[in-house]
Each structure stands twice: as C-alpha cells, then as structure tokens.
Amino acid sequence: MSSIQFRIALAAALFLTAAAPGFAQQSGTIVGIVYDAATGNPLPQIKVEISGPATFNATTDTDGSYLIEVPAGTYKVSYTSPRFLATAVDGLEVTAGEIADATTVMAASGEVTTVDVVESVLPQVATQEAMLVERKLAETVSDSISGAEIKAGTASDAAGALEKVTGVSVVNDRFVFVRGLSERYSATTLNNAMLATTEPERRVVPLDLFPANLIDNIKVLKTYTPDLPGEFSAGLVQIETTEFPTKPTLSISYSTGFNTQTQGSNFLSYPGGGRDFFGYDDGTRSLPGSLPRDTRIDRSNFSSSELQSFGQALSDNWEMRPKQNFWRPSQTWNIVAGNSYGKLGLVGAVTFSNNPRSIFNQDRIFYQPNPLVATGELQPDQAPPLAKNIFKYNQSTESSRIGAAFNASYRINEKHKVTVKNFLSHDTDNETRFYEGFHQDFGTDVRDTRLRFIERQILSTQVEGEHLFPSWGNSIFSWQYAYSKATRDEPDLRESLYLLNDVTGKYEYFDDSQSAFRMFNNLDEGIHNPKVDYMLPFYGSNWSGSLKVGANVSFRDRDFRSRRLRFALRGRTNIDPTLPANELFGADNIRPNGFEINETTRITDAYTGTRDIYGYYGMLDFNVAQKWRFIGGLRIEDVNQDVTTFDPFNPELNRQPAPFNKVNYLPSINVTHFLTPKQNLRFAFSKTVARPDFRELALFDFLDIVGGRQTIGNPKLVQTEIQNYDVRWEYFPGGNQLIAASFFFKDFNKPIEQTIRATVGLLTTFDNATAARNYGVELEFRRGLDFIGPKLRQFSVSSNFTFVDSNIDLSEVQNIVLTNLIRPMQGQSRYVGNFIAEWARPEWRSTARFYTNYFSRRISDVGVLGLPDVYQEGVTTLDFVYELNLREDGKWKMRMNAQNLTNALWDWTQGGLTFQRYTMGRTFSVGTSFQIF
Known part of the structure; x- marks a missing residue:
C-alpha cells in the first residue's frame, strides 16, 4: 500500500476510535441477543434486568439485541415478556474493559430456563458456540x-x-461446489444482497474476491425457503462482512511468508506499469489513443502508412x-x-x-483417440489414447488484492434502525506463462x-432498515436497497509462438492466427x-409462529x-x-512489407444482456407444543432475460438476440422435530430452478489461445427444474460440540451441461441433458476429547x-461427440472430507491446529471421439497453525x-495416463496482530 493510502486508512481508523480515550477502564460491557426457542427469530421488546453490584434495565431492539455498560463484577441477567416465560443468565462475570455475552433463548411454554455461566472460553470458541x-x-x-x-x-x-x-469443495481456488454440484447450482449473497459477477463465462461470484479479514461469518443454506432466491439447489452461500463493535476497536495485523517453489528461484515477469504491485494498470497496457475505437483496423479502412503508424x-x-x-516475500x-x-455505530x-507464486515443470499432454477405438475393434476403456502434444509449462503469477469495508448503523430508537454497508474488493493476477x-x-x-494481466473488482453498497410496530402485534417491516457493480478488465493479452527449425536447430516465429496476438x-x-x-408473529397457549410476506426484485445488466x-x-x-519477439516486432519491422497490424475482432465479439427477476413470496412459520416446527410457503418468480450478440463496430448490424422469459412457482416446506432440547430431526422438500446464463445463450464465440476449442452459446436452452x-439429524451436546448426519436427493429435469460437437473443428457449446440425479450422505463431528480422560481436555477434534x-x-x-453419454456430473467428487485437530493450553496462551482436507477424483473435462474423460485425481492437503x-x-x-x-x-x-501434473510447493508465513483498543 502506498504511503498516501496508508495515511488515509490510518486517519480513518483514528477518527473511528476517537472516543476510545474516554472509555471507562473500570467498567465492562454486557451484550446479548434473545431468540425465540421455537422459531429461532430474534425477539424485540424483551425487558432486560441486570442485578449485581448495581442494577440496570434495558429493552431489546428490532434484532433482539441490547448493550449495557456496567461496573466490573458478577451479575444476574433476567429476561421477561408477557408472551414468554422468564429466563435468566446467572453468574455472569464482567471484567473491566471486556465484553460479557448473555445471549439466551426464551420459550413460550414450559418451566423457567436458567443458564449458568460456569467458565469463560476463548473468543473463537465463543463465536463457534x-x-x-x-x-x-x-x-x-x-x-x-x-x-x-x-x-x-x-x-x-x-x-x-x-x-x-461440510459438503463443500473448491475448484480452481475460487468456485464452490456444494454437495458435488457445480457453481451453476449455487448462489452467493453479501449481507443478504445479490452480487454482480466478474466472470464472463458464467453467472457465479468467484469467492476468492472476499478477503478473510473482512468476513464476520459465512453460512451455507442447503435447503430452500420462499424468502430466498429460487435459483439454487446445492447451496446458498451467505457472506456477512465485519460487524459493529460493542466497544472502541482498533487493530492492526501484518504477515509475511514464502513458498518453496517461488522465493529463491527465478520469477517469470515482464516490464509493466508503476502500479502493478498494488494491482492497478497505470495505462501501460491500454490501447494507444491514436488507434480508432469505432472502426476496424485493416486495409479496407486505412492506408498502409496509417496501419504502420497504428502498429x-x-x-x-x-x-x-x-x-x-x-x-521478495508475500x-x-x-x-x-x-x-x-x-x-451511531x-x-x-x-x-x-x-x-507472488510460481509453478514450474508442469506436465501437460494432449491425446488423440486410439485407432482401434475408431474402427470399433476395442472400447475406449480397452485401448489407451495416444499422445499428440507433449508440453512443459512454467508459470509465475503476482496476485494483488485490496479490500475495504465501511458500515454505519443508526438506531433511531429501540424500534427503528437504519444501516448502510459498503464493500470493495479489487483483485489482480499478473501472469507470465511459457x-x-x-x-x-x-x-x-x-x-x-x-x-496476461486481469483486474477484477466488485463493489457492493446497500442501505437497509428495520422497523418494529408494537401496536401491530410486534410486527417487523424491513427493507433493503442494494447495488452491486462488477468489472473485469483484461488489457493487452499478448501471445507469441515459435517453431523449431529442424535444419538450423533454431526457433523461428510462426505466422499463425493466434500468434503475434493482442x-x-x-x-x-x-x-x-x-x-x-x-x-x-403470533402466539397461542401451546403454539406460536409468524407469517412473512415480501418481494425481492433484481435488475441485472451486462456489457x-x-x-x-x-x-x-x-x-x-x-x-x-529467429529474433526475440521484442526485436522481431520492433518499429523497424512494422511496415507494409514486414509486419502489419490487422483487426481480427469477430462480428460476435460483443454482447449485452439484461435479466430482470420479480420475486414475490408468502410463508408460514408454525411451532406446535415445542415439538414440531413447520415452515412452508410459495415463491413466484417472473424472469425476463435477453442477451444480444453484435458486431462491436456495427452494433445495429448482425444483431443476434436470444430472449428467455419464464414464470416459476416454487414451493417449499421445512419441518423440524425437536426430539429433545439438544436434538433436532429435520425434513425438507422444495422445487428450485437453474436458468441459462448470458454466456450460454449468446452466440459470442471464443477460441482458447493455441490448441483450445471454440466455445459458443446455444439460444435454444431451457431452464433446469x-x-x-x-x-438431517443433529445433536448439540453443549458448548461448541456437534454430531450430525444428513441425507439428500436431487432430481434434475433438463440439466444444462457443456457438450462438444463435431463441425469443421471441435466446438464446445451447451445443451439440455435428459435428466440427472444427485444424492449423498453428510456426517459431522465436533467434540473435545475430555470424555476419554482428563489428560486429553486440552485436545479437540472436528471432522466432516x-x-x-x-x-x-x-x-x-x-x-x-462425447465418449460417455451417461456419466457422473462434471466436477463432482464422490468423497470430500476434513479433519481438524486442535490443542489449546490457556495457561501457556498457546493454540495449535492441524487441518487436513481431502477430495476424491472428479471429471474436469469430458472426453470426445473415443477419448476418455479427463479426471482430476484426489488430493489430500495438510496445514498447520500455531498461535501465541x-x-x-x-x-x-x-x-x-x-x-x-x-x-x-x-x-x-x-x-x-498423465494429462496434467504439477506441485505448488510448501508455504510458510509468520504474522502478528495487535489490538490497540
């Protein structure tokens, strides 16, 4: 970060913490959230009485929370309400300058609930609980x-x-597969708002754009309710950014590290701009101002001398x-x-x-079908393919990321609150490949x-409000307006190709359509x-619940x-x-009888798209006798989508629209049976959809540089239903312990899959398959090992x-021309697992953890013309963290x-046979964090 940027950030931090010096160090803070034991909804208008060295009173606000500053000491926190039985948190220790959490639940029937605080826990344990x-x-x-x-x-x-x-794997370090289903069947929200995407090939938000330091929590919802978007089946990833502090806070952290394959070796690079380190191109890679923007650069439009000048x-x-x-370290x-x-918060x-990161000596082998398969003498699994192209790759990438979040909340009173949330992420990959x-x-x-230089940026800003109306049965009206903008800028991708002259033994420039390419x-x-x-909300003698209705509209546009x-x-x-590319394409060789600049932009190299979704829903949340909870309802989504491909230089000519319009009725029901106060048994059924994306409908085609396949959309696609x-059965023994088991089954009608057709060459496109099935089991276990013996009380394990x-x-x-017409879904691993072992010694102020992650083999690319499918083989990784x-x-x-x-x-x-193979090296880092307030 530049000195100017650092000074701005520091000034903002000092402003936010300006009141810190006046903070009473002889007092602490009690915070809490009160939940309905039956529905899990936060409860507003709950009376809070705090008794101990002094007595205080408060009332929970619209989100069921409260905050009170009190002198240090031991307190009892009592909660009362006309509709709920009294609940108390007893023996709450409040330390000067610290926060004590008195979060609890209240039941509409049954006996008084008392929560005894027996010991303090580490902050990460408290948040896990x-x-x-x-x-x-x-x-x-x-x-x-x-x-x-x-x-x-x-x-x-x-x-x-x-x-x-549990059940989540990540592909290409950025795309989430939930329960074996590709990113097509997942969705992502930020602070409950929809997001634009930086990906030209798909409508998915790459999750590497969200720095861990800006995240408060992440939830993965695996079943659907009508108040959620209806376009997911695998999981809805809900990311929440930094929460408001309950006291003045200022913390700074720094870490540095190295990778065994990067530092100490050669790093592939090229001369760039002055701001590359921070991930911003300073104009070095921009098209020169003298080049026309609205006219094709070729001999039909310009003279030889003009083309020479442009080149x-x-x-x-x-x-x-x-x-x-x-x-240079990371x-x-x-x-x-x-x-x-x-x-105001x-x-x-x-x-x-x-x-910086390098991958060297990467094997990449392309194959052709065995002739015995083509003649029908053998099946594809009986005759191995034959090597066609055998390459060795070396690649270095410098990744830079700047992220920022700024949130403000104003509580008008205990019944009304308005919040503004802002998030920015700018991520750049500066890549050199040979x-x-x-x-x-x-x-x-x-x-x-x-x-190659790729800048990706996501901006999200939103304003939202919550309003409680006690005279209307404690009903809550909430609203949100969010705007998200995503950009992806890939300026001046350059590629040059040389062939070996077997006679001279030298490499010579090859004049191919994809060489000398920008x-x-x-x-x-x-x-x-x-x-x-x-x-x-509504309540009865032995039942309670709530009625919820709403509307959610999204207007998406892409260019x-x-x-x-x-x-x-x-x-x-x-x-x-034989000259190196910098000399070969020097100014002296750019002339009418040498190299001449030529436009190769296609008439389908631009497209625009709009997608408007009008969603309306109604749902009922009903609890009976503290034993059964029913949540059901209906969502209606009216979708109007259009994508038009056109010639960038003649936007009104050769326009190829691909409209998509549909009205969907999406019911769901979630049932929870409370077997015991610590055990739930859940059942769920829903209907959801997966709609074709802009890119999958657009006739825009893209050819991977050298050896790749042309990809084109299919405007005849229909949605997947x-x-x-x-x-799911889940058991909560107490604390941060958990045992759970789940079973799921999904039935797809007309799923959209990437397919390959034989034309002049192989053409990648998208089609609706007949049907698909997806089913599985999830197991989860978190437990301290003190149940084995007291000597193991410092150890805990977590696995899924x-x-x-x-x-x-x-x-x-x-x-x-796919080889296998019936196969597992692309990208699905049969087995995915995690194991975490933790050792914590509070008296030594030390914690150590081992993280193990495993996924089994999965199809990464489908085989064609008798070639087998390409599988990424299973991988096990092991990480270690020590904190003092x-x-x-x-x-x-x-x-x-x-x-x-x-x-x-x-x-x-x-x-x-080997298709691609490499290692990424070991990475070691050390860091420190300091909380000033």
Missing part, C-alpha cells in the same frame, strides 16, 4: 463458519474458508524477463477500526496483500509465451436489488466487449524470424465427511502458518 446456537434454531438445513474460525485457520479468502465446511503505436513489450534469484496488511457514538476495515514441447500438428517442437477484453455488470419483508489485433506477416524482406429432498453420487443422461442430445498470545489480555498475538506440508501432487489423468 454462537454459530451453533444459530444453526440449532435455523429454519433450514445449514452449515456455517464464524469469522473467528476463519481467522484461526490458513485461509486468505472466502473460497479457502469454505473448504472446511508502431502499440507498446513493444512481448517478452518475459525472468527475475533472477527472486526473494505480505498482507490489515487494519480494523470501529466505535459507537451514542445511537461505525466500523471500517482495509486489507492489502501481494502474493511452455515448450512437441506439437504433432506442426511436426516439431514449439515455444509459446503469454503475458487481445483487450472488458466486462461490466451491474445489479440493482430492492426488497421488502413484513413479518407478523462485454472483446477486441483482437495481430501482426500479420506481409513480407519477409530483412525479417529475421429441480426437486430437492433433505433429511461427504459421500456424493450422481449420474447425468446425455443420450438424447443430438450431434454431440504475547500478552495475557490477548491483544498482541503471533501466528505461524504452514500450508501444503506434504507438497501434494495435483494430477489430472486421461485413460489412466
């Missing part, structure tokens, strides 16, 4: 991970954190320049500050990270260099998301533009093809395991992380 209480009372089958748990681990972003959640205006920057013996900065000023956080090896089509060895891609997507909800240029070889006069069935099976039927899809409190009050900590201790092999195979 709070998340388990919320899960126990939740409406749906769900899993969660608290911010404290995330920060206690090795994850740097939401994607890494979710790997620890020479482009920067002469083609070659990688390795940094020898590279030692580093992460983070600052969080917050305070309350009477009715403020919290802000800023994080910055820069992480590969060489034998290419059968050329009959010789090739060398290819690619320089591409500029830009995506902008915005989404407006207003919604309103009204909830009316994608791609521009392609290349230097065509018009003549070889005084051209030495899904029936979901769930059963998921078994998933699926099949998809593509046998009725026409004109495709350097002060007794826990305000100064030191952490040591070790990731990928086994240096796991990432291996893809095709027909049992």
Whole structure:
C-alpha cells in the first residue's frame, strides 16, 4: 500500500476510535441477543434486568439485541415478556474493559430456563458456540463458519474458508461446489444482497474476491425457503462482512511468508506499469489513443502508412524477463477500526496483500483417440489414447488484492434502525506463462509465451432498515436497497509462438492466427436489488409462529466487449524470424512489407444482456407444543432475460438476440422435530430452478489461445427444474460440540451441461441433458476429547465427511461427440472430507491446529471421439497453525502458518495416463496482530 493510502486508512481508523480515550477502564460491557426457542427469530421488546453490584434495565431492539455498560463484577441477567416465560443468565462475570455475552433463548411454554455461566472460553470458541446456537434454531438445513474460525485457520479468502465446511469443495481456488454440484447450482449473497459477477463465462461470484479479514461469518443454506432466491439447489452461500463493535476497536495485523517453489528461484515477469504491485494498470497496457475505437483496423479502412503508424503505436513489450534469484516475500496488511457514538455505530476495515507464486515443470499432454477405438475393434476403456502434444509449462503469477469495508448503523430508537454497508474488493493476477514441447500438428517442437494481466473488482453498497410496530402485534417491516457493480478488465493479452527449425536447430516465429496476438477484453455488470419483508408473529397457549410476506426484485445488466489485433506477416524482406519477439516486432519491422497490424475482432465479439427477476413470496412459520416446527410457503418468480450478440463496430448490424422469459412457482416446506432440547430431526422438500446464463445463450464465440476449442452459446436452452429432498439429524451436546448426519436427493429435469460437437473443428457449446440425479450422505463431528480422560481436555477434534453420487443422461442430445453419454456430473467428487485437530493450553496462551482436507477424483473435462474423460485425481492437503498470545489480555498475538506440508501432487489423468501434473510447493508465513483498543 502506498504511503498516501496508508495515511488515509490510518486517519480513518483514528477518527473511528476517537472516543476510545474516554472509555471507562473500570467498567465492562454486557451484550446479548434473545431468540425465540421455537422459531429461532430474534425477539424485540424483551425487558432486560441486570442485578449485581448495581442494577440496570434495558429493552431489546428490532434484532433482539441490547448493550449495557456496567461496573466490573458478577451479575444476574433476567429476561421477561408477557408472551414468554422468564429466563435468566446467572453468574455472569464482567471484567473491566471486556465484553460479557448473555445471549439466551426464551420459550413460550414450559418451566423457567436458567443458564449458568460456569467458565469463560476463548473468543473463537465463543463465536463457534454462537454459530451453533444459530444453526440449532435455523429454519433450514445449514452449515456455517464464524469469522473467528476463519481467522484461526490458513485461509486468505472466502473460497479457502469454505473448504472446511461440510459438503463443500473448491475448484480452481475460487468456485464452490456444494454437495458435488457445480457453481451453476449455487448462489452467493453479501449481507443478504445479490452480487454482480466478474466472470464472463458464467453467472457465479468467484469467492476468492472476499478477503478473510473482512468476513464476520459465512453460512451455507442447503435447503430452500420462499424468502430466498429460487435459483439454487446445492447451496446458498451467505457472506456477512465485519460487524459493529460493542466497544472502541482498533487493530492492526501484518504477515509475511514464502513458498518453496517461488522465493529463491527465478520469477517469470515482464516490464509493466508503476502500479502493478498494488494491482492497478497505470495505462501501460491500454490501447494507444491514436488507434480508432469505432472502426476496424485493416486495409479496407486505412492506408498502409496509417496501419504502420497504428502498429508502431502499440507498446513493444512481448517478452518475459525472468527475475533472477527472486526473494521478495508475500505480505498482507490489515487494519480494523470501529466505535459507537451514542445511537451511531461505525466500523471500517482495509486489507492489502501481494502474493507472488510460481509453478514450474508442469506436465501437460494432449491425446488423440486410439485407432482401434475408431474402427470399433476395442472400447475406449480397452485401448489407451495416444499422445499428440507433449508440453512443459512454467508459470509465475503476482496476485494483488485490496479490500475495504465501511458500515454505519443508526438506531433511531429501540424500534427503528437504519444501516448502510459498503464493500470493495479489487483483485489482480499478473501472469507470465511459457511452455515448450512437441506439437504433432506442426511436426516439431514449439515455444509459446503469454503475458496476461486481469483486474477484477466488485463493489457492493446497500442501505437497509428495520422497523418494529408494537401496536401491530410486534410486527417487523424491513427493507433493503442494494447495488452491486462488477468489472473485469483484461488489457493487452499478448501471445507469441515459435517453431523449431529442424535444419538450423533454431526457433523461428510462426505466422499463425493466434500468434503475434493482442487481445483487450472488458466486462461490466451491474445489479440493482430492492426488497421488502413484513413479518407478523403470533402466539397461542401451546403454539406460536409468524407469517412473512415480501418481494425481492433484481435488475441485472451486462456489457462485454472483446477486441483482437495481430501482426500479420506481409513480407519477409530483412525479417529475421529467429529474433526475440521484442526485436522481431520492433518499429523497424512494422511496415507494409514486414509486419502489419490487422483487426481480427469477430462480428460476435460483443454482447449485452439484461435479466430482470420479480420475486414475490408468502410463508408460514408454525411451532406446535415445542415439538414440531413447520415452515412452508410459495415463491413466484417472473424472469425476463435477453442477451444480444453484435458486431462491436456495427452494433445495429448482425444483431443476434436470444430472449428467455419464464414464470416459476416454487414451493417449499421445512419441518423440524425437536426430539429433545439438544436434538433436532429435520425434513425438507422444495422445487428450485437453474436458468441459462448470458454466456450460454449468446452466440459470442471464443477460441482458447493455441490448441483450445471454440466455445459458443446455444439460444435454444431451457431452464433446469429441480426437486430437492433433505433429511438431517443433529445433536448439540453443549458448548461448541456437534454430531450430525444428513441425507439428500436431487432430481434434475433438463440439466444444462457443456457438450462438444463435431463441425469443421471441435466446438464446445451447451445443451439440455435428459435428466440427472444427485444424492449423498453428510456426517459431522465436533467434540473435545475430555470424555476419554482428563489428560486429553486440552485436545479437540472436528471432522466432516461427504459421500456424493450422481449420474447425468446425455443420450438424447443430438450431434454431440462425447465418449460417455451417461456419466457422473462434471466436477463432482464422490468423497470430500476434513479433519481438524486442535490443542489449546490457556495457561501457556498457546493454540495449535492441524487441518487436513481431502477430495476424491472428479471429471474436469469430458472426453470426445473415443477419448476418455479427463479426471482430476484426489488430493489430500495438510496445514498447520500455531498461535501465541504475547500478552495475557490477548491483544498482541503471533501466528505461524504452514500450508501444503506434504507438497501434494495435483494430477489430472486421461485413460489412466498423465494429462496434467504439477506441485505448488510448501508455504510458510509468520504474522502478528495487535489490538490497540
């Protein structure tokens, strides 16, 4: 972070904590949230009486919470309400300058509930317990991970954190697969608002864009209720950002680390801009101002001299320049500050990270079908494929991330509250890639260099309100207006290809359509998301519940533009093809009888899309005799979507619209049977949908650079309709302990799958399969080991395991050349598991944890023309964290992380043969955090 940015962040932090010096150090704070034991809803208007060294009174507000500053001492906190039986939290110890949590539940019938506070726990344990209480009372089958748990681990972003959640696996370090289903069947919200996406190929929010330091908690809802968006089946990922502090807070942290394959080795790079370290291009990669924006650059529109001038205006920057013996470490900065000023609460956080990473000696082998398969003499599984192209890849990437959150809340009174939340994430990958090896089509060895710079940014801002109306039966009206904008800028992707001349033994430039290539891609997507909800609680002698109705509307728009240029070889006069690319494409060689700039942008290289969804729902939450809870209702979604592909230079010509309109009726029911006060048995059924995305409908086509397949959308796609069935048993022994088992089954009608057709070449597109099935079992266990013996009281374990099976039927899809028409769903691992072992010694102020993650083999690419499917083989990773409190009050900590201790092999195979293989090295880091207030 630059000195100016750091000074701005520090000034904001000092402003937020300006009231800290006046904080009474002889007093502490009691906070709490009161929940309905039957429905799990927070209870407003509950009378709170605090008795001890002094007496205080309060009333819970719209979200069931309260906060009172009291002198240090031991207190009893009593809760009363005309509709609920009295509840008390007894023996609550309040320490000067600290926070004591008196969160509890209230029952509408039964005996008085008393909660005895027996001991204090570590902060991360307390937040784990709070998340388990919320899960126990939740409406749906769900899993969660608290911010404290995330920060206690090795994850740097939401994607890494979710790997620890039951039934979740992460693909490509950013996309979430829940219960074996691809990102198509999941959705993501931020602070309960929908998000735009930076991905041009799919409508999914990449979760590596959310820094761990800005996250308060993440929930994964696995069953559906009508107040949620109807377009998910696997899971709805709900990310909540930094919460408001209950006292003045200012904390700073820093960490630095190295990777055994990166530091101390050569780092592939190239000359860039002055702000690359922070992830921003300073204009170095922009199209020169002299190049026309609205006219194709070719001989039909410009003279030879003009083309020469345009070509020479482009920067002469083609070659990688390795940094020898590279030692710059990765580093992460983070600052969080917050305070309350009477009715106003403020919290802000800023994080910055820069992480260089290299992968060397990556094997990549492309195959062709065995001739015996083509003749029908053998089946694909009886004859191994034959190697066609054999490459060795080396790649270095410098990843930079800046994240910020700023939230403000104003409590007008205990009945009305307004909140503003803002979030920004800017993530950049600056990549240099080089590969060489034998290419059968050329009959010789090739060398290819690619320089790529991708900036991704998400901005989310929202304002929301909660309003309690006691005279209307304590009903609550809530509203939210959110706006999210996502951008993806990929300026000046450069690629050059050289072939080995077997006679001279030298590599020479190859004049191919994808060589001497420069591409500029830009995506902008915005989404407006207003919604309103009204909830009316009701109570009887032996029953209680609530009626909830609302509307949720989203207006999404997207604009994608791609521009392609290349230097065509018009003549070889005084051209030495063996020269390095920077010299070969120098100004002297850009001329009419040498290299000439030429526009290769396609007439389908731009598209715009709009998607408007009008959602309305009604649902009933009903509890009978504290034994059964029924939550059911209906959601109606009216979808109007249109995507139009067009020529970027003639937007009104060659327009190819692909409209999609549908009205969906989506019912659901969730039933919870309270077997005992500590055990739940849940049942759920729902109907949801998965709709085709802009990219899947648009006729825009994209060809992967060198050796890839052309991809094009299919405007004839229809939506997928899904029936979901769930059963879960869960047992909460107490504290942060849990035992749970789940079974799920999903039935898909016309699922959308990526397919491959045989045209002039192989064409990747999208089709509706006939049907698919997905079913599995989830097991979860968290427990301290003190039940084995007192000597093990310092140890605890947490584990989860998921078994998933699926099949998809593509046998009725026409004109495709897939080898296996009935197979598991792409990206699905049959087994996914996590195991966490923790040792905590409070008297030593030390905690140590081992994290083990495993997923089994999964299809990464489907086979064609007799070639087997490509499988990513199973991977087990092992991480370690040690944390030491350097002060007794826990305000100064030191952490040591070790990731990928086994240096796991990432291996893809095709027909049992190596398709791709590499290791990522071990990563070690050390960091410190200091809480000033």
